[in-house]
Amino acid sequence: MIKFLKSMAIPTAALVALPGIASASVGLEPNDFVGISFWVISMCMVAATAFFFLETNNVSGKWKTSLALGGLVCLVAAVHYFYMREVWVTTGATPTVYRYVDWLITVPLQMIEFYIILAAVATVSAGIFWRLLIGTLVMLVAGYAGEAGFINAWAGFIVGLAGWAYILYEIFAGEAGKAAADKCPAAVQTAFNTMRWIVTVGWAIYPLGYFFGYLTGGADAVTLNVIYNIADVVNKIAFVAVIWAAAVASSGGKKA
Numbered sequence: 001m002i003k004f005l006k007s008m009a010i011p012t013a014a015l016v017a018l019p020g021i022a023s024a025s026v027g028l029e030p031n032d033f034v035g036i037s038f039w040v041i042s043m044c045m046v047a048a049t050a051f052f053f054l055e056t057n058n059v060s061g062k063w064k065t066s067l068a069l070g071g072l073v074c075l076v077a078a079v080h081y082f083y084m085r086e087v088w089v090t091t092g093a094t095p096t097v098y099r100y101v102d103w104l105i106t107v108p109l110q111m112i113e114f115y116i117i118l119a120a121v122a123t124v125s126a127g128i129f130w131r132l133l134i135g136t137l138v139m140l141v142a143g144y145a146g147e148a149g150f151i152n153a154w155a156g157f158i159v160g161l162a163g164w165a166y167i168l169y170e171i172f173a174g175e176a177g178k179a180a181a182d183k184c185p186a187a188v189q190t191a192f193n194t195m196r197w198i199v200t201v202g203w204a205i206y207p208l209g210y211f212f213g214y215l216t217g218g219a220d221a222v223t224l225n226v227i228y229n230i231a232d233v234v235n236k237i238a239f240v241a242v243i244w245a246a247a248v249a250s251s252g253g254k255k256a
């Protein structure tokens, strides 16, 4: 599996780069800073994908799954960024549906990372996995239903917030938080701690975007997209980089 991933890393990166190259013909205006941020970040996602896949080769066995999952998070985001960029550059509209599809795939994968890194070093129950997954799905489905007008916008927001609160409870005070504090070596504790602060502070940007951009109409499309784009760099690439750092540290820095 890992050998396969390794041999696939470069071709995959090349493949995901193709639609990017193809849509270069659309014509990016020099003053379209949101469009430029879509471009820069799509390339960062491609680079991060290749990097994390290749690094699976530099860490010990139990960390390979976390890094491979992290690479997938960036790969899925990269492809969505190509599409979102195209929507933005050609129409100037906010690519809401693509954002949610991206979140629906990448956010559960990131939540699963909490479980995988705990399971790599300690015995933990599968309940952690399911609770994090369910909390994530409630948060995103409610948010989408609210934003797409299937349900009342405020109801979607409040149920979404409840899903997020449930996740935060699990990783700070629930079984996952306790397992991290009691059963894990220092490198994992540090990673877990940084990751949960990303989920607290970094993630807060999205409900704020929903509130100001959608519920109250206080933020325009330019502001909203630029903020979401920057948030994604922290919440995806930096999030996985934290896992990578812990993996390298607890693998002794080389293949073990």
Ligand SMILES: *C/C=C(C)/C=C/C=C(C)/C=C/C1=C(C)CCCC1(C)C
Pocket (backbone or CB within 6 Å): 103, 106, 107, 139, 140, 142, 143, 144, 156, 157, 158, 159, 160, 161, 164, 203, 204, 206, 207, 210, 232, 235, 236
């Ligand atoms: C890479 C993308 C990430 C980490 C996206 C995260 C998205 C959220 C944390 C969204 C949260 C929302 C709520 C907490 C309330 C309802 C509205 C949402 C879906 C925007």
